[in-house]
């Protein structure tokens with residue numbers, strides 16, 4: 001045990017975590033030259049394309065220091081707020097963390113939020129000043145920031161570059177010398193923390209765990225404490241670049257487990273594995289069931305594909321337990337599913353996976369958060385509203401609550417004014433303002449989740465010219481004066497376009513919605529009135545004028561390859577259209593409410 005070190009890397013997005021992890025793998029010869037490939041840890045196609053780490057993984061390295069062999073378990077953590085629960089469980093499996101700070105960008109919101117998580121778990125922090133090869137690097141100033149933040153000494157900071165490999169040996173030495181070996185008692189009953197799971201279509205779910213006490217043995221009958229389910233440990237092993245089967249994994253070490261589990265739902269990140277016959281009395285603390293934050297309807301473009309869509313979603317759920325869905329029907333779109341996601345990125349990933357892996361073409365409706373409605377009859381019992389159409393009649397309703405978050409924004413002092421205006425426009429209440437340095441300010445706001453899950457981040461980047469970072473955590477439900485704004489096309493309500501909006505913004509948003517839809521919905525052979533309404537009261541109106549002439553006419557006589565391209569493009573565009581009544585609505589229209597600025 002004294003030769004094991006468990007650590008993670010925490011950093012703000014793009015500060016170079018994955019690149020530095022690759023350098024550590026090279027330096028410990030965990031990967032042979034043949035296996036080398038940029039950003040090894042990001043092995044899902046989607047991750048590679050987006051250049052972000054979506055799921056956490058673990059990898060074990062062997063390292064010889066002063067003639068002694070050490071086992072280093074690097075636990076990778078996802079970098080996006082949607083996946084912050086997974087970050088917290090990965091951190092709980094470590095004794096130390098490399099805190100990577102980009103020498104040009106300095107400390108950002110996620111540097112701080114992840115650091116707090118690490119400190120809560122008593123991790124030893126090794127500050128790394130990364131990307132010092134960059135011409136724009138500002139090592140002195142950023143070192144000052146790090147010292148201010150951590151209260152450490154300047155000598156504790158390791159200057160490094162994931163690009164040139166500078167500082168990698170120093171980092172490895174610091175991992176051995178500064179991070180304590182795991183504590184734990186080998187002859188206690190088995191107690192292991194599940195911090196990740198991976199779906200393998202041939203072998204079922206692979207559970208990634210860290211043993212806190214006791215030993216897990218191949219063939220042992222084990223129990224997952226939160227779900228109460230029992231399994232046999234058919235295969236256990238350590239995670240090098242590939243899996244290496246072992247007979248046992250001892251206290252302090254990290255490994256994988258395969259036991260014929262077919263569904264991701266059975267494995268809860270944060271759960272404790274113990275021996276079925278001689279269980280530990282204590283579950284490892286911090287377990288939570290992850291709750292979806294954003295909901296949207298997913299409907300097949302072709303109504304005949306409903307069953308196939310259901311099959312595809314079930315398969316997706318096998319390897320992504322955080323996706324939840326229930327059948328729903330919409331007057332406008334027919335049969336589909338109301339799905340819950342961890343956040344907007346998660347929603348995009350699911351939509352993309354449905355299209356890529358399952359060849360489904362789907363329409364995603366306006367995303368919304370989860371509201372609580374209280375009826376006059378039973379004002380104590382909340383009715384969970386995951387779809388605006390499910391909101392009870394205003395006359396029967398006592399009040400509505402919506403989820404709030406604490407938002408933390410770090411920005412340059414030049415942009416404080418703009419950032420504040422944006423947050424106030426988004427119904428934020430400022431709760432704190434701290435100057436971290438004369439140039440850098442930390443602002444905190446209480447804000448409705450609904451206002452930030454959608455386009456907030458893009459707007460923030462724009463108003464701060466990129467110099468703002470942002471993080472958030474939920475702080476519970478608060479009463480809000482919300483109304484349902486409906487959209488009528490050709491006199492008919494399109495339920496999939498309804499949204500719950502704060503009463504003060506309802507008129508403005510209704511008006512902008514109509515204008516936006518007028519832009520997005522293609523003209524047809526007849527006039528299409530677009531109306532926004534609250535109840536029976538119409539608050540805004542636009543008309544899409546009927547088509548006068550044949551728009552394809554200008555194709556004829558043109559260059560043949562261009563014409564073909566245009567037709568291809570139209571075919572593609574066509575795929576994401578839904579016929580509602582006699583109006584064709586493109587996918588973008590369902591997202592219009594999110595992009596009204």
Ligand code: GTP
Nearest residue numbers: 013014015016017018019052053079131161162163
């Ligand atoms: P997420 O996984 O999305 O959180 O990002 P990350 O923190 O893992 O960052 P990543 O390693 O993907 O690096 C982000 C970008 O910075 C990439 O374009 C890297 O090539 C670049 N980069 C990383 N390290 C260095 C460095 O030391 N010097 C320079 N110049 N560029 C670097």
